[in-house]
Amino acid sequence: MxxxxxxxxxxxxxxxxxxxxxxxxxxxxxxxxxxxxxxxxxxxxxxxxxxxxxxxxxxxxxxxxxxxxxxxxxxxxxxxxxxxxxxxxxxxxxxxxxxxxxxxxxxxxxxxxxxxDAACARWKLEWIAEGSQRFTTRELALLANMTEGAVRMAISDKSLQAIPGSKPVAVGFNEAKPWLLGRRGFIAWPDRVVEDRFLARAIQDAETPEVLGRLIHQVTDFQAPEKLAEKIGWTADEIKAWFDGNFVFDLERARHLARVLELDVPMFVGKALEVSERAEGGRS
Known part of the structure; x- marks a missing residue:
């Protein structure tokens, strides 16, 4: 590309x-x-x-x-x-x-x-309120990692229902979404944070507390520390310390944060300890 x-x-x-x-x-x-x-x-x-x-x-x-x-x-x-x-x-x-x-x-x-075209199709699938979205055979093929011919075949054999009379042929949202979810080549939005393999890899690759902190903040959709503090039961300053990479490692706090953020607990705790040790070693 x-x-x-x-x-x-x-x-x-x-x-x-x-x-x-x-x-x-x-x-x-x-x-x-x-x-x-x-x-x-x-x-x-x-x-x-x-x-x-x-x-x-x-x-x-x-x-x-x-x-x-x-x-x-x-x-x-x-x-x-x-x-x-x-x-x-x-x-x-x-x-x-x-x-x-x-x-x-x-x-x-x-x-x-x-x-x-694929980004536009994904936008229609995930960001527009359900209702009037229409998907072309090309858009469905790109999302499902299939050929347009295969999508047309699915429409022809009625396993995928097109909008009657649509020209060019189009498929409505309520028909397209469940059909895509059943396709092996379709990459669905990870409903659970722990299922997000790209996030998990990024956490595993983090080498400093600052990088880990940025990832934590991203997991929260960049919430303000005050908002997350209410949910987690810590002070805003304690949350900000994790976001900024200035946290002091504490086993129970790391476990609690991982559970609240729905992360893989052993993986997150191990990484938080590792980057803390690396930072401490660099300072000494």
């Missing part, structure tokens, strides 16, 4: 080149066009995506939101529209002298297009 995004910016640099000249194109993409006279022939490895960090970050978060469902996801609702608008604004043909050249990103099979 990220390599393809670099290609998109090469094509866009050629668009700037045509409209505004060499200097503006170089300012946009970060390097001169070279002897070939077209950016489309340059290696994608030359493109520095940090120059386009806003949309690059949205694609990275959109990918995780669509395919790696976790409480670690920070994808924002407005980014759904950003991705769709970006893809609608990409070139449809490419090159300065080779107008008409097509690239994968210009087709439905493009990686960036698939991520944008």
């Amino acid at each position: 990220l390599t393809e995004l670099k290609v998109i910016f090469l094509f866009e640099a050629d668009h700037v080149l045509i409209s505004s000249g060499d200097a503006k194109a170089e300012a946009f993409i970060g390097f001169p066009v070279g002897d070939e006279g077209e950016y489309v022939h340059q290696s994608p490895s030359k493109v520095d995506l940090s120059l386009f960090s806003y949309i690059t970050g949205s694609f990275e978060r959109g990918y995780d939101f669509a395919f790696n469902r976790s409480r670690l996801n920070t994808f924002q609702e407005h980014e759904v529209q950003d991705l769709l608008a970006f893809m609608e604004g990409t070139p449809r043909i490419g090159g300065v002298s080779s107008a008409g050249e097509m690239h994968r990103f210009m087709t439905p099979d493009g990686f960036c297009r698939m991520v944008a």
Whole structure:
């Protein structure tokens, strides 16, 4: 996906080149066009995506939101529209002298297009109030990790009911959600924190109290310390110490926090002890 995004910016640099000249194109993409006279022939490895960090970050978060469902996801609702608008604004043909050249990103099979469409489908599935959502066969295929042909076959054999008379064929929310939950390739939202494998891996990989504290705060959906303190029975300052990574390890408190947050207790307690020992060793 990220390599393809670099290609998109090469094509866009050629668009700037045509409209505004060499200097503006170089300012946009970060390097001169070279002897070939077209950016489309340059290696994608030359493109520095940090120059386009806003949309690059949205694609990275959109990918995780669509395919790696976790409480670690920070994808924002407005980014759904950003991705769709970006893809609608990409070139449809490419090159300065080779107008008409097509690239994968210009087709439905493009990686960036698939991520944008899958993020939109996931948004409709999880963020819009149940009711009028419609899902295309493409959206269901992306979420279920199936081909569109397989989705159409499910509609044909009546195991998936389409909205009568819908053109193009669409499936309503109340039919789509249970059908997706029954698909092996569908990655469901982890209802229980302890089932969130990406969060568990992040906790296991944490090397400092500060990193662990940020993860704890994320598990709480970034609640204010005062709000969580009421639930857990501690003071706001004690909660803040865990969020900031300034906590003093205490076995019973670590167990209690893990239970309240519905984390794997042995795993969390062990990690809290480990990062505390590492920090103490670094200070001594």
